């Protein structure tokens with residue numbers, strides 16, 4: 073556990089118990105309301121109050137005239153009630169006077185449209201002026217709260233990149249991109265060679281002529297795009313570091329975190345995470361279901377959200393910084409931003425808090441305290457209604473807080489999985505816009521493999537490609553599309569030393585410059601003992617997509633490869649059609665370990681079958697048969713949670729004596745907690 077966080081928690085509550093928090097906007101309410109709000113927070117069991125992320129115009133109503141006295145009064149009240157304050161830098165909303173004074177800080181869209189002041193996140197990360205203004209306001213705020221014992225840490229900005237604001241195409245960005253490339257490549261001929269710019273006359277004569285990739289008649293050069301995506305992520309990391317440095321300079325005891333998001337892959341969370349004490353993320357499970365096309369929405373998703381996706385993000389952000397993680401914004405009830413609103417299931421706000429905790433979360437902070445009467449989010453619920461009375465989420469939050477106290481979950485160690493899954497942002501970016509597989513979405517492909525692991529009750533760390541694999545018995549590497557020798561060598565060393573490795577279709581197709589390797593899987597071909605002879609992509613099931621694996625037939629979709637093995641054994645073959653009989657899946661023992669190459673995007677059953685064999689090869693304990701749909705099990709230091717995100721009850725075989733919360737029957741949208749391991753259980757549909 074991160075030392076700073078541990079000491080923060082201990083200092084905050086006089087115990088190391090898991091905590092509940094809330095996001096509060098005192099600037100939206102008359103001052104005479106603050107005390108009763110804060111009293112009710114303390115009554116609910118809340119320990120952390122997050123504030124200030126959009127309050128720049130209150131902190132500095134006019135240029136250079138600062139006013140933080142109001143927030144100091146709120147912080148004092150929070151301290152008086154035995155709680156702690158988490159403050160945020162207010163840089164997501166530069167005020168009107170600042171934008172009028174420096175209009176060049178505004179973002180530009182790909183087609184040249186300038187993003188005007190009037191909502192939020194309208195600033196460009198590459199504006200030097202905005203960086204100076206950021207440093208100024210953050211320094212001022214940090215200095216004013218540096219000695220305040222109630223303030224324990226900071227959130228930088230708010231959700232970098234939300235609303236499609238990570239990538240900007242203004243003149244500042246073009247210039248900064250040129251400088252970034254100059255630093256990376258040194259001379260422009262190296263850039264030309266790495267990208268391959270003879271294609272369509274795209275040769276560059278100088279870094280000064282570099283531009284952000286704006287609107288063009290057809291596709292951009294993929295190598296330019298990949299570097300642009302790296303550059304944009306990198307510059308946000310710099311921007312975040314600027315803020316973190318200022319905050320730590322003011323008080324080195326403070327923690328610094330940032331709130332990441334669901335399904336947001338434009339920003340490399342591992343990179344940004346390396347400058348944070350821990351990562352946080354914002355969890356709106358039904359919001360994401362409500363935002364899907366109507367044909368993909370299920371009633372259960374609309375009531376409770378997608379179990380596997382929520383779990384996946386917990387496992388990602390737990391590993392984005394040096395663990396543990398916080399939920400900085402937890403959905404409190406119904407919300408405003410998707411096209412429709414649904415009410416979460418009864419008890420959902422308690423279930424989501426448990427889910428985070430089971431995956432290693434330290435603090436679940438609900439967004440927001442009280443439904444707001446002004447501004448853009450009037451139809452977003454809070455723990456309290458607009459009139460101040462408790463809403464559904466308030467009861468759930470208090471319920472969860474009581475249970476966490478009883479379970480003493482904060483005293484339990486973090487989850488300690490023996491399986492890692494490599495999530496690679498660069499491969500995602502390289503696959504964002506390519507020929508031959510428009511439906512090949514890296515994140516969904518990754519999720520297919522991840523879900524198969526979780527379906528067998530296996531805990532997973534989601535890690536970057538340069539993680540230390542020695543801590544794991546099995547490593548899965550879905551579609552590591554961009555591959556260099558270094559990553560390939562590290563994976564080979566893991567296998568030789570006894571690890572079980574699974575890698576999948578489209579691995580090692582590209583060089584770091586986003587050109588094709590002469591053969592796939594590029595530098596991994598020697599280890600895998602096979603190369604890719606040919607491939608086809610499928611938008612529909614018009615063509616044959618059947619493979620035989622281990623004597624059974626399975627379906628695949630989207631992408632299929634014909635493999636050409638040399639040292640590897642063929643364990644799966646295409647069945648039917650022009651590829652009939654061609655190898656699709658290979659396996660090879662190397663040193664003390666083994667490597668499996670899965671050359672198709674598997675359906676659920678095939679993913680389960682292959683993953684189970686990979687787990688067995690690594691000696692990883694797992695269930696004998698997969699869990700029912702919408703059920704997962706998560707273990708944390710001797711306690712195990714069974715989550716039922718389905719609309720029907722499920723039955724476990726748990727003895728009553730082991731159960732500490734709930735029952736052997738887990739009702740719809742509910743949970744059971746027991747003492748024991750994740751593999752000590754069977755779960756069946758009722």
Ligand code: GAL
Nearest residue numbers: 230231234354356401407452
């Ligand atoms: C989050 C954001 C909050 C609020 C919330 C509403 O994405 O960080 O400021 O807008 O959504 O659900």
